[in-house]
């Protein structure tokens with residue numbers, strides 16, 4: 001299998017990408033799934049609006065998918081220039097998924113672009129090179145269907161201490177079950193872009209397993225040669241306390257095992273742990289949505305047909 005091509009954000013220039021985007025009549029959506037990100041979402045949207053909408057129209061559709069935030073995420077994002085879509089208003093008849101992956105799946109329906117670029121909304125050191133870098137390989141190479149970002153991930157004073165779920169769970173799983181994917185530097189990163197016709201053909205895991213699921217499924221369906229990687233430098237985000245990472249890790253474990261074909265009778269769907277001497281059971285979401293192309297309302301909206 002061919003290796004995944006690698007570039008860096010600095011290899012691409014926003015104005016040039018704009019020209020090739022317009023020449024190829026390609027449209028681009030950038031989408032931030034967000035829940036309670038009032039502290040960071042405004043800055044990210046403002047930078048994108050300034051650099052990649054007003055200064056150079058690389059982004060046609062800038063969307064924040066708000067998943068029931070109880071803070072001011074929605075109004076801050078709208079004031080900064082995003083189209084804010086409340087997640088519960090998208091395909092409400094297809095009740096009732098939960099989690100980040102669910103909202104990303106719905107964003108396939110809610111966005112308009114031929115290319116979709118997702119960014120986490122808790123990024124602290126955001127710059128428009130994130131989007132320029134992710135779009136570069138897609139606008140330059142028709143054979144590229146999916147672009148994954150990679151970066152150095154600090155944690156406090158440790159320049160490489162971030163990405164704890166990646167190092168402790170995803171890499172051991174990928175090395176064990178999907179050694180062909182070990183060249184993907186940041187398999188769980190929340191910043192990636194791809195073609196609508198790729199994303200609509202694969203299932204979406206509803207919760208935290210969405211990234212590992214997409215990576216395994218897209219590599220299997222399109223081959224590693226269709227997956228490019230781009231170096232975005234350094235990524236800083238809200239680092240969660242260790243205890244919050246355990247349910248995330250459990251979802252990733254279960255999706256990796258499922259994709260590896262391992263079935264376990266009586267598989268648990270709650271993380272059981274002890275907090276201050278009391279038992280706590282945390283539900284872990286691992287349900288999946290079918291490929292969006294299978295949803296009739298989606299096919300009607302985008303003029304798509306089911307492929308054999």
Ligand SMILES: Nc1nc2c(ncn2[C@@H]2O[C@H](COP(=O)(O)OP(=O)(O)O)[C@@H](O)[C@H]2O)c(=O)[nH]1
Nearest residue numbers: 033034035037067099100103120121122190240
């Ligand atoms: N839709 C939705 N998005 C979420 C949820 N939880 C987190 N997010 C968003 O998903 C992105 C990644 O979440 P984050 O907490 O940073 O995860 P981490 O980077 O793995 O620690 C951020 O943009 C969050 O706002 C959720 O329950 N639903």
Ligand SMILES: [Mg+2]
Nearest residue numbers: 120122237238
């Ligand atoms: Mg984060």
